[in-house]
Amino acid sequence: MPFTPGDRLPAEVRDAQDGVLYHVVRPDLQLVTFVRLAGTWHWRFLNGSQPDGMGTWADAQRIQAGGDP
Numbered sequence: 001m002p003f004t005p006g007d008r009l010p011a012e013v014r015d016a017q018d019g020v021l022y023h024v025v026r027p028d029l030q031l032v033t034f035v036r037l038a039g040t041w042h043w044r045f046l047n048g049s050q051p052d053g054m055g056t057w058a059d060a061q062r063i064q065a066g067g068d069p
Contacts, residue, residue, distance in 0.1 A: 027066040
């Protein structure tokens, strides 16, 4: 069984809850975790290849698709 921290990032922002840990596996196979706090998304690349960051739902979607933070 593979290690998967949290739930999969929902497809729609309305389905996300504050304080819940989510994850995605990007097309480049990097694992990224997300949490929404007070409406702001925070992310972390688990392999340390990118700095931690925060932003909007659109930023989270771009990162999920393989874009830069």
